[in-house]
């Protein structure tokens with residue numbers, strides 16, 4: 137009797153110990169804005185051993201992690217990572233979208249009821265209120281009477297606010313006018329001292345007085361096309377798009393610190409601020425797990441301006457690799473092995489369409505303003521004035537009340553408008569809102585459209601472009617499509633509770649949140665549609 141009681145106690149101790157052992161003091165969510173999966177390997181030989189390579193060598197890599205909805209943009213991307221569901225459920229259907237009730241375009245985190253904290257402009261009137269579901273951070277906080285701390289950091293407001301969730305203790309983003317990290321009174325009424333101290337150091341002024349030279353000799357960057365080419369935008373209209381970039385003279389022209397977002401030093405600046413947040417907020421030093429979400433935004437700005445195949449993108453990743461190395465070294469010092477990291481991206485990017493065309497690969501650009509104007513004209517001619525309201529995020533919005541009042545036939549409208557759209561070069565197919573609500577699709581891109589379709593918020597006709605076709609200008613890169621160049625992103629888990637390994641199975645971006653929830657033994661986010669990947673984690 138005594139013996140078996142002792143045995144049970146040992147078993148109980150073993151299991152309890154296993155549970156608490158896998159729960160880290162700190163979860164660090166890293167999102168690299170516009171990072172394609174291939175960048176992990178394309179620039180590999182220029183990476184140090186302590187950054188991306190360390191994550192891959194010591195962590196668990198998913199080689200086929202995919203976005204499972206359109207549009208593949210920053211706000212829906214960050215929201216889907218942290219809520220474990222798609223825009224159909226979480227409601228963040230774009231960065232901006234046309235609000236049918238307000239009859240105007242709205243921004244994902246705009247909130248008129250909110251005031252700036254620490255800013256010199258209106259860039260602080262922001263909150264996560266348009267996000268309709270909880271994040272894994274919210275669920276962690278609900279599980280322990282809000283003892284856990286959750287802090288979101290990114291140069292882009294949406295990259296900080298949406299990951300921090302509804303219960304975030306703070307979100308910080310960058311304001312170009314002042315060159316400061318700011319926040320809003322959604323979180324508190326004044327910035328903490330450590331933030332004011334950081335802002336007083338005036339790092340942006342320092343970064344903007346240096347030319348942007350390549351980190352390694354430019355001849356070493358053999359993975360990108362020649363620096364002088366026709367596929368890149370310059371920083372200003374008289375400038376060139378080749379190294380070295382004369383940042384001080386560009387900054388001297390308009391004195392707006394937003395320029396820092398567009399160069400790789402914006403990532404270093406973000407990393408340093410995140411380290412101070414962990415230190416001065418005592419993250420990971422209490423009884424319960426804390427969360428910090430860090431989004432590196434500069435990669436997206438550089439990608440948009442110079443394009444996927446540019447030397448500038450290559451240099452930006454070589455530099456970001458060193459920032460990741462610094463961050464991991466800091467986490468080692470603070471927490472030993474008691475922290476867990478995941479690294480992913482909010483979307484990928486398409487190669488510049490004119491570059492692809494120059495190589496005989498089918499591709500093209502679509503001018504959405506022109507497309508919108510011709511749609512407006514066509515709809516006016518066939519169905520009357522004021523029916524067409526907006527074309528955005530590849531969706532058509534109409535005045536549904538007026539449409540009903542005039543007793544117009546929806547079927548006739550859909551048929552005529554779709555036939556009109558199909559004449560445009562680059563349009564692959566169109567789907568209607570009723571297709572989205574009545575059917576259940578499994579094919580790409582219609583499943584992707586359906587996962588991005590929110591019955592209350594989305595348009596009446598949804599348009600899909602052919603692979604390689606982008607809604608963009610002649611130079612630089614963009615994203616938004618349901619195809620793998622935009623949907624396939626890195627996904628690496630690293631640190632406490634994670635086995636070293638490589639998994640080739642297709643997983644969805646919505647699987648990250650329930651995996652972290654499982655690691656922390658807390659409920660899944662309330663709209664979660666992903667599946668946990670913990671069978672690959674440490675037992």
Ligand SMILES: [Zn+2]
Nearest residue numbers: 170436440615
């Ligand atoms: Zn972007």
